Amino acid sequence: MRPVVRGPCPVDEGGTNVAFTHYSQARKALIQRLGEHCSYCEMHLDSSLAVEHVQPKQPPGATQPMPERALSWDNFLLACTNCNSTKGDTDVVLANYLWPDRDNTFMALVYSEGGKVSAANGPQQAQAINTIKLVGLHKTPDTAEASDRRWLNRREAWDMAQDSLHDLMCCDTPEMQRQIVRTVKSNGYWSIWMTVFKDRPDVLSELIVALPGTNTAATTIW
Ligand SMILES: [Zn+2]
Secondary structure (H helix, E strand, C coil): CCCECCCCCCECCCCCECCCCCHHHHHHHHHHHHCCECCCCCEECCCCCEEEECCCCCCCCCCCCCHHHHCCHHHEEEECHHHHHHHCCCCCCHHHCCCCCCCCHHHHEEEEHHHEEEECCCCCHHHHHHHHHHHCCCCCCCCCCCCCCHHHHHHHHHHHHHHHHHHHHHCCCHHHHHHHHHHHHHHECHHHHHHHCCCCHHHHHHHHCCCCCECHHHHCCC
16 A cells, blocks of 8 residues: 655645635645545546545544544545445544555555455554455455456556566666556556566666655655
8 A cells, every 4th residue: 555645734825724614625635645546445546536534524423524534634535436435434543554644554565466455464464454454455356346346456457567567577678667657657556566566676766756645755665
């Protein structure tokens, strides 16, 4: 899961934090900061990319939305329909999960053959598993709803990245590398490409800066 930096709340011309009256008003700024990618599954989206509340704006049992959650810049990410609906209004305790804007989700989640997602061994494994289940990244063709094609999209991305790696080995040119970066920008699944190209630090260094908002500090492990 791509670790991201949302940055401070946008300000108006006078330098004052923008006071959102509806969370949808943050969508444009979030896309500028984070790119048009789901913060959880990393799918590239445009019109259906929704403002996601990390903590639900109206948790179960609440009679009305909580303004400090509904309109808080620090509570916003971007999510696709599947991640958003799977997570639903689960009233999360932040410390029990890993979050792309707070934690090093690049190190904590592992991508493997076919685009499968799992939790890395380590002290944060339990929280990583919770995050994977929270948004449904563990779902397979057997367990996912018919409308949930994230597993298929990840598998296709994995195959595309493998093919691109093979092509690069055959024809290692700056043009080929630029094509790889363009594909990740337009198609998403940054973590899968980072995994497949793990032995090509030259490509990784380009991928790390390819998308807006990537937490580069969390990815400098080479
Ligand atoms: Zn998603």
